[in-house]
Amino acid sequence: xxxxxxxxxxxxxxxxxxxxxxxxxxxxxxxxxxxxxxxxxxxxxxxxxxxxxxxxxxxxxxxxxxxxxxxxxxxxxxxxxxxxxxxxxxxxxxxxxxxxxxxxxxxxxxxxxxxxxxxxxxxxxxxxxxxxxxxxxxxxxxxxxxxxxxxxxxxxxxxxxxxxxxxxxxxxxxxxxxxxxxxxxxxxxxxxxxxxxxxxxxxxxxxxxxxxxxxxxxxxxxxxxxxxxxxxxxxxxxxxxxxxxxxxxxxxxxxxxxxxxxxxxxxxxxxxxxxxxxxxxxxxxxxxxxxxxxxxxxxxxxxxxxxxxxxxxxxxxxxxxxxxxxxxxxxxxxxxxxxxxxxxxxxxxxxxxxxxxxxxxxxxxxxxxxxxxxxxxxxxxxxxxxxxxxxxxxxxxxxxxxxxx
Numbered sequence: 001x002x003x004x005x006x007x008x009x010x011x012x013x014x015x016x017x018x019x020x021x022x023x024x025x026x027x028x029x030x031x032x033x034x035x036x037x038x039x040x041x042x043x044x045x046x047x048x049x050x051x052x053x054x055x056x057x058x059x060x061x062x063x064x065x066x067x068x069x070x071x072x073x074x075x076x077x078x079x080x081x082x083x084x085x086x087x088x089x090x091x092x093x094x095x096x097x098x099x100x101x102x103x104x105x106x107x108x109x110x111x112x113x114x115x116x117x118x119x120x121x122x123x124x125x126x127x128x129x130x131x132x133x134x135x136x137x138x139x140x141x142x143x144x145x146x147x148x149x150x151x152x153x154x155x156x157x158x159x160x161x162x163x164x165x166x167x168x169x170x171x172x173x174x175x176x177x178x179x180x181x182x183x184x185x186x187x188x189x190x191x192x193x194x195x196x197x198x199x200x201x202x203x204x205x206x207x208x209x210x211x212x213x214x215x216x217x218x219x220x221x222x223x224x225x226x227x228x229x230x231x232x233x234x235x236x237x238x239x240x241x242x243x244x245x246x247x248x249x250x251x252x253x254x255x256x257x258x259x260x261x262x263x264x265x266x267x268x269x270x271x272x273x274x275x276x277x278x279x280x281x282x283x284x285x286x287x288x289x290x291x292x293x294x295x296x297x298x299x300x301x302x303x304x305x306x307x308x309x310x311x312x313x314x315x316x317x318x319x320x321x322x323x324x325x326x327x328x329x330x331x332x333x334x335x336x337x338x339x340x341x342x343x344x345x346x347x348x349x350x351x352x353x354x355x356x357x358x359x360x361x362x363x364x365x366x367x368x369x370x371x372x373x374x375x376x377x378x379x380x381x382x383x384x385x386x387x388x389x390x391x392x393x394x395x396x397x398x399x400x401x402x403x404x405x
Contacts (some may be wrong), residue, residue: 002131002242002302005285007351018123029229034208039144040074041045064116065113065116065117067111068116069109069113069117072107072109072110072113073094073096073107073109074107075096087107087226088114088117088118089106091108092108092109092110092111092113092114093106093107093108094106094107094108094109094114102111134226138237139191142191142195143194143195143198144198145197146195146198146199146202147198147199147201147202147205149199149201149202150198150199150200150201150202150203150204150205150206151202151203151205151206153199153202153203154202154205154206155206155207155210155222156202156204156209157207158206158207158210158211159171161173161207162211167211167215167279167280168274168278168279170207170211171208171211171212171279172271172274173204173207174204174205174207174208174211175201175204175208175267175268175270175271176204176267176268176271177200177201177204178201178204178205178208178267179264179265179266179267179268180200180264180298181197181198181200181201181264182201182206182260182263182264182267182313183261183264183265184197185197185198185201185260185264186256186257186259186261186264186369187257188388209236212313213232215279215280216228216229217229217231218284218286219280219284219286221286221288221376221378222286222288223372223375223376245257247262247263250262276322284378284380285378285379285380286378286379286380287378287379288375288376288377288378289378289379289381289382290374290375290377291377292374292377294371294374295398295400301402302402303402304369305367306366306367306368306371307366307367307368307400308366308367308402308403309364309365309366309367309369309403310363310364310365310366310402310403311363311364311365311366311369311370311398311400311401311402311403312361312362312363312365312396312401312402312403313343313361313363313370313398313399313400314360314361314362314399314400314401315359315360315361315364315397315398315399316357316358316359316360316396316397316398316399317331317357317358317359317360317392317396318356318357318392318393318394319356319357319358319392319393320356320391320393321355323391326391327358327391327392330350330384330387330388330391331348331358331360331388333384334384334385334388335348335360336360336364337377337384339362340371340376341376341377342365342369342372342376343362343363343364343373344362344363344364344365344369345361345363346360346361346362347360347361347362348360348361349361356393367402
């Protein structure tokens with residue numbers, strides 16, 4: 001109160017401090033006492049109420065343990081929440097600090113409280129597996145080393161596996177083996193068996209991720225390869241981050257074993273995608289195939305030079321009526337190539353007055369972009385273009401029109 005009136009005095013709200021003449025304030029009531037046993041039990045029981053303010057069972061368990069720990073040890077909240085489990089010995093005694101003479105100071109805990117401290121719900125996955133095997137960071141390093149060594153061995157074996165089986169089989173086998181290794185890690189708590197599981201998991205992981213990256217690079221042309229690799233890396237790393245957060249949440253809610261079981265089963269289940277989304281069996285030839293004829297332009301045809309645009313390109317085809325359906329199927333696939341190489345607003349139109357005439361149209365941002373579009377065709381597109389030309393009578397008629405200014 002004195003401080004409050006002093007603050008008001010400094011701001012000029014009052015001229016004198018009326019609390020200066022007051023003496024020390026004393027409370028005549030009894031001092032605050034600790035909760036009696038029955039009230040403390042009611043607090044603990046209220047934490048587990050399903051409709052209470054703590055909905056998660058594991059969060060309720062942590063809060064209950066924290067409350068019991070602070071009651072029986074006298075620790076402050078900050079010290080209780082940062083308590084290391086190794087400070088609890090086998091005699092249910094909690095190490096607090098060392099006295100000035102060097103002797104450790106322990107506080108005994110009731111057996112039920114000590115047992116609860118040993119069963120705090122887990123957080124991260126692999127370090128917790130190592131903790132369950134043996135309470136030492138060395139075990140985590142051993143498991144991580146086995147995973148890395150398995151990745152090295154898997155990289156060596158990948159070439160032999162790729163020469164013997166298709167990419168689909170190798171990727172599916174890698175995902176399946178990694179899933180079973182995760183299932184093994186959820187149940188096994190013997191260090192040699194866990195080392196074997198992480199070793200196999202590392203080999204399967206590197207075979208999967210390496211082969212997928214190789215397929216991405218082999219199917220990307222030179223002009224877009226860097227962008228494709230950056231996007232694929234972003235997707236993979238983003239998925240790893242999101243998956244880590246998701247499975248960490250599952251482990252916090254349902255326990256480490258449940259998280260690993262679900263992760264392993266889900267990994268194995270993803271192999272069913274091979275029935276619908278098949279990987280290419282062989283690499284494609286993405287060598288540049290620049291075969292389109294450039295138009296002969298007058299010197300002043302482009303008002304802004306190579307930056308002139310946007311550009312409307314039309315291609316007229318003469319198609320026999322018996323080839324119309326097959327032509328439409330082929331030209332729609334060809335439209336994907338046009339859009340891939342930089343075209344926009346692509347479309348195919350049928351001339352009502354001349355039934356055999358079809359007109360393909362698309363927009364390119366500039367004349368320079370259209371020239372680059374010529375260079376982005378690959379030999380892998382040759383088969384589709386030749387099939388398309390087989391349905392056409394004569395040579396297509398191409399027109400280039402620039403936006404009028």
